[in-house]
Amino acid sequence: MTYAFSFSWLAEYYPVLLKGILITIELIVVGGLFGVALGTACAWARALGPAWLKPLVSAYVELIRNTPFLIQLFFIFFGLPSLGVRLTELEAANLAMVVNLGAYSCEIVRAGLQATPRGQFEAGASLAMSPIQTFRYIVLVPAFQRIWPALSSQVVIVMLGSAVVSQIAAEDLTFAANFIQSRSFRAFEAYFVTTAIYLALAILLRQVLAGIGAMIFPRRPAR
Amino acid sequence: MSLIEITDVRKSFGQTEVLKGIDLDVKPGEVIAVIGKSGSGKSTLLRCINGLETIDGGSISVAGAQLLPDEAHLKALRLKVGMIFQQFNLFPHLTAGGNVILSQTVVKKTPKREAEAMARKMLERVGLAEKFDAYPDELSGGQQQRVAIARALAMQPIALLCDEVTSALDPELVAEVLAVVRELAAEGMTLLMVTHEMKFARDVCSRVVFMHQGRVHEIGRPEEVFARPKTPELRQFLGVQ
Amino acid sequence: MIEFTIWDILRNLLLAARWTVVLSLVSFLGGGIVGALLLFLRIGGNRLSTAFTKYYVEFFQGTPLLMQLFLAFFGLGLFGINVPAWLAAGIALILWTAAFLTEIWRGSVESVVRGQWEASASLGMGYVQQMRYVILPQALTVAIPPTVGFSVQVVKGTALTSIIGFVELSKAGTVVTNATFQPFTVYGLVALIYFALCWPLSKSSQILERKLNVAHRNH
Ligand SMILES: Nc1ncnc2c1ncn2[C@@H]1O[C@H](COP(=O)(O)OP(=O)(O)OP(=O)(O)O)[C@@H](O)[C@H]1O
Ligand SMILES: [Mg+2]
Numbered sequence: 142m143t144y145a146f147s148f149s150w151l152a153e154y155y156p157v158l159l160k161g162i163l164i165t166i167e168l169i170v171v172g173g174l175f176g177v178a179l180g181t182a183c184a185w186a187r188a189l190g191p192a193w194l195k196p197l198v199s200a201y202v203e204l205i206r207n208t209p210f211l212i213q214l215f216f217i218f219f220g221l222p223s224l225g226v227r228l229t230e231l232e233a234a235n236l237a238m239v240v241n242l243g244a245y246s247c248e249i250v251r252a253g254l255q256a257t258p259r260g261q262f263e264a265g266a267s268l269a270m271s272p273i274q275t276f277r278y279i280v281l282v283p284a285f286q287r288i289w290p291a292l293s294s295q296v297v298i299v300m301l302g303s304a305v306v307s308q309i310a311a312e313d314l315t316f317a318a319n320f321i322q323s324r325s326f327r328a329f330e331a332y333f334v335t336t337a338i339y340l341a342l343a344i345l346l347r348q349v350l351a352g353i354g355a356m357i358f359p360r361r362p363a364r
Numbered sequence: 365m366s367l368i369e370i371t372d373v374r375k376s377f378g379q380t381e382v383l384k385g386i387d388l389d390v391k392p393g394e395v396i397a398v399i400g401k402s403g404s405g406k407s408t409l410l411r412c413i414n415g416l417e418t419i420d421g422g423s424i425s426v427a428g429a430q431l432l433p434d435e436a437h438l439k440a441l442r443l444k445v446g447m448i449f450q451q452f453n454l455f456p457h458l459t460a461g462g463n464v465i466l467s468q469t470v471v472k473k474t475p476k477r478e479a480e481a482m483a484r485k486m487l488e489r490v491g492l493a494e495k496f497d498a499y500p501d502e503l504s505g506g507q508q509q510r511v512a513i514a515r516a517l518a519m520q521p522i523a524l525l526c527d528e529v530t531s532a533l534d535p536e537l538v539a540e541v542l543a544v545v546r547e548l549a550a551e552g553m554t555l556l557m558v559t560h561e562m563k564f565a566r567d568v569c570s571r572v573v574f575m576h577q578g579r580v581h582e583i584g585r586p587e588e589v590f591a592r593p594k595t596p597e598l599r600q601f602l603g604v605q
Numbered sequence: 606m607i608e609f610t611i612w613d614i615l616r617n618l619l620l621a622a623r624w625t626v627v628l629s630l631v632s633f634l635g636g637g638i639v640g641a642l643l644l645f646l647r648i649g650g651n652r653l654s655t656a657f658t659k660y661y662v663e664f665f666q667g668t669p670l671l672m673q674l675f676l677a678f679f680g681l682g683l684f685g686i687n688v689p690a691w692l693a694a695g696i697a698l699i700l701w702t703a704a705f706l707t708e709i710w711r712g713s714v715e716s717v718v719r720g721q722w723e724a725s726a727s728l729g730m731g732y733v734q735q736m737r738y739v740i741l742p743q744a745l746t747v748a749i750p751p752t753v754g755f756s757v758q759v760v761k762g763t764a765l766t767s768i769i770g771f772v773e774l775s776k777a778g779t780v781v782t783n784a785t786f787q788p789f790t791v792y793g794l795v796a797l798i799y800f801a802l803c804w805p806l807s808k809s810s811q812i813l814e815r816k817l818n819v820a821h822r823n824h
Contacts, residue, residue, distance in 0.1 A: 144683045207757065207803035208796045209764035211775055216796060219788035297667075304669035308768060315671060328679040336672040343667040414727050435731050442729040453724035457742045467728035470738055512724075519728060 150325040151334070154317075161317030162338060164231070168313060169300040169346065171235050176242025176299070177250075177292065181281075183243060184250035189272055198247070205244035211305045213237050218309045234306035234313070242299045249291045253284035286358040293350040297343050304339070314338060367392045367427055367523060367554055368413065368445075374421035375408055382408050384578040385422065390523070395555045397565035397586070400575035401601060406558040409575070410525045413556070414447045427522060439471070446516030450528040452508040454500040460487060460511045461496040464518045472519070479518075486514035490544050506537030510544055517548075524548070526557035562602075566590055574598045609785045615794055621777030622798050628773060629760045629802075631695055636702025636759070643707040648714055649732070658707065665704030671765050673697045678769045694766035702759055709755060713748035714740060746817060754810035757803045764799070774798060 151158075183202065186194045205213065217240075218233035228236065257280050265275030285292075307316035318335040322328040368390040375383040382405045390396055398406045411417045413424055415431060415438045424431040426444050431437065455463050464483035468474040474482070487493050490510035500508055509529055516524060526545065530538040542564055549555055549568050559565055565572055565586060572589040574582040576597045582589060593599045643661065646654040665673065677700075678693035717740050725739040767776035778795040782788045 203804065203807075204796070204800060207761075207807055208799045209761040209775065211764045211767070212778070212792055212796050212799060215775075215778070215788070216792040219782065220792045221789070223787075223789040301667075301669040304671040305765065305768070315669070318672075318675075322679075329676070329683055332672055332675040332679060336668045336676060339669055339672060340664065340667045416723055416726060438726075439729045439731065442727055447724075447727035449720060449724060449727075451720050453720035455721065455724070455739055455743075457746070466738055467725070467730060470734050471729040515728070 150327050154321045157317045161314035165314040168303050172238030173296050175239040177246045179243030180246025181250050183247035188254050202244045202247050210241050210302050230309050230311040234311040245295050249288050253288035289354040369425045372422035373419050375419050393552045395549045395569045396571050397569040398558045398573045404575040405578045407527050410527050445523050446521035447525045448512050448529050450531050452512045454508050456500050459497050464515045482518050486518045490514045505533045506540045509541045523554035528558050618777050622774045624773040625763050628763045632698035632702050633759050635699035639703035640706035644710050662704045665701050674769050690769050690771040694771045709751045710748050713744040716747050717743045750810050750814035757806045760802050
């Protein structure tokens, strides 16, 4: 192999990479917050919501979990305009991530709720709390503590999955890599560096989430 | 001659020394009860004799052969000494019969037919002939423990180590397991058993070992040990003043 | 402009879906073999091989599959060969699948309680015999539902190979969209075909899981 590796392009293109990193972070923050919120709402609907809502939520969850994120993204970005919904690249990317994480976190939160002892609901009722109050004040926090590790891994998975939003020209980290390789003709090096950045982001994200977990659930044993 | 010779055995977990020089000789046919407070090192001693823990000092020999921590020596040792666990540890994916057959065929290379005949014989000996095809989770705790005993016996060991074999059982199931052990003792099997069943120890055992803080604190015939405990620790353990 | 009926679209997509199926099978089987090798390096090997598999898994689970595809595609290209997309796709997906399967299987082996190791050791079994007759049979039943479940991720993962130019269902979706200008219909159909491939796998994983839990309580 006579190929000589070169990373000199980094000097010229690092601002592009930085911008890509910021957008990837933006995607995961928005996707993470709204996705988990949506998932929690869906889990509530499936467990305690009105009867007509349950099959709709189930259909949404099953549909998302059994199709590729890339296709969900294409459908939102290219398909929705035929219904008159026109989104920018970044909006479409954000929406796709929320919708995707929403379905997965619905399943995770649901598992957490199911592990709640029946007595907890009964205790809430016996204290004259409404079902929603019981859910909000008694059930939710222990359930989240139980599922925090699973939820964290799912958020990391979705962050890594976000690499494909470059395919609708949302200018994330992968988009930056594509841009750089087309200009510098250093494809392998560009993707190598980008991969390393993703790895660092994944490790960082895991630690941030663990830190958040330690903050919200201060040393109470999960039940 | 002694069957099991334990000389100055030491064992530490990290900083804490759990066995601080144990000496004990077991003669063929002896039935020895090991008693003592929780954490005094009883289980650790038994596990060392079976090579489940490696010792840090001293020596253990069984029927003249030294216990060394390589696979060949361990296998030779374990063919001579069987072990029964508090939690039974039956293989859940095999029937009672399968449990008793497996180690015979894979370790001793006994032909399948012979192994099966042996399994039937041993299950009958513990009173479970009709449970040959039952899976462990279809058996009560007492039955599971008896299968575990049959499984160990099928290897034709010269001694059995029993670690609190009735502690995980409901009270009404204790007797059926103890009856099996009592019968083994009567047939001359060498037994070294950790137990909290004092009455059983008094009736069946030839010697009682009281362990305290990693040492053999008192040892003697059950009449002596139970009736005239010499040390304050044993007196306190037995609840006599 | 030529008119495309739904049937025309669907037929083209289904033809391309064959390649999604083939690539999924190859990745899953290849990944299973590599994953099994990694498993033995991880649990039966020495310090070095354990460390290797740990970093292997960390890399493949900590970076985007899309990046792995790019690296395979352009990395192989460094050797001067003109790499066909299917080769880069197959290699990347096999290595990626192996990382996940080996983790699933390690978890299953470790879920077998310590007493099983001790009981089999006390009966005189050596390491290989313990594995072969006591540990793996139990680990296997635990491993089946999540393994089947992961096959769904593999099928979905193949969609990314369209980005490096492998023509399968997703790529066909883009091509057909460009010809028909009906993205809503085309991507809707593409999604439904993926769903038809994945949903049975998801469901069987769930059913197996439930059966296993029942079997645990009562044979
Ligand atoms: N694998 C281990 N790692 C660290 N410490 C251990 C381990 N096994 C046992 N110990 C410690 O060694 C000491 C003796 O334990 P051992 O199980 O032998 O006690 P025991 O006399 O059998 O008690 P019990 O009656 O509760 O069964 C305990 O303090 C225990 O915490
Ligand atoms: Mg003990």
